[in-house]
Amino acid sequence: EPEVTQTPSHQVTQMGQEVILRCVPISNHLYFYWYRQILGQKVEFLVSFYNNEISEKSEIFDDQFSVERPDGSNFTLKIRSTKLEDSAMYFCASSEAGGEAFFGQGTRLTVV
C-alpha cells in the first residue's frame, strides 16, 4: 500500500542551526503539506503546496521556514535558524485531489 515516507525519524539540533526535513509523498498525489504537533497539543497546519508553489501558509510559517520540491519525488521543509520552540513532531502529508490527506510517521525535531 502506498505511503508517505519521512526522514529522519528523529533529529536533534542546536539552537540557531538549519535543519531540513525530508518527505516522499505518495507518487500520484498532487497536493503536499507540512503540519506540526507540539507535545500534548493539536496538529497544526503549516503550509500547503500545489503545482510547484505554496498555495496557503499559516502564521507559524514565517521567513524562517521554506519548502521545496527539488525533484519529482521529494518534498522538503527547511527551518533556517531553529529556536527552542520549534521542537515538535513534524508531519508531511499528501493528497490526490485536495481531499483526504495521508500522513507520514513524522520527524521528531528536538532543538537544544
Place this chain on the structure above:
Amino acid sequence: EDQVTQSPEALRLQEGESSSLNCSYTVSGLRGLFWYRQDPGKGPEFLFTLYSAGEEKEKERLKATLTKKESFLHITAPKPEDSATYLCAVQAGGSSNTGKLIFGQGTTLQVKP
C-alpha cells in the same frame, strides 16, 4: 474563525462497552470533515471523510455520522486494539481548495480488557 472542538478529552471503556466521541465544528462552509486515528508517536491514520449532513460511513467497529454542527464517531463493542487518539479535522469551503485541515485536540480512548 474556523474551529473544531472534540469531547470528551479522554475516555476509558471496558472491552465491549460501546460509546460515542463528539466533534463540534464552526466553519465558513464545510468542504469536508475527516476522522483520523493517531497512535502514540505516529502520524494520523485516515479513517473517514464525510461531506454532507446525514452522511454515514462505517469501518469495522467504527461508524461516523455528520450533522450541520457536529460529527460523531460511534465505537461498537470496542477491543483493546482500538485504544488510540481519535482526531477530527475539517476543511473549510471557499473559492480555492488548498486542502488545509483544521484539527481538534483529539479524544484519547483507552479500552481495557
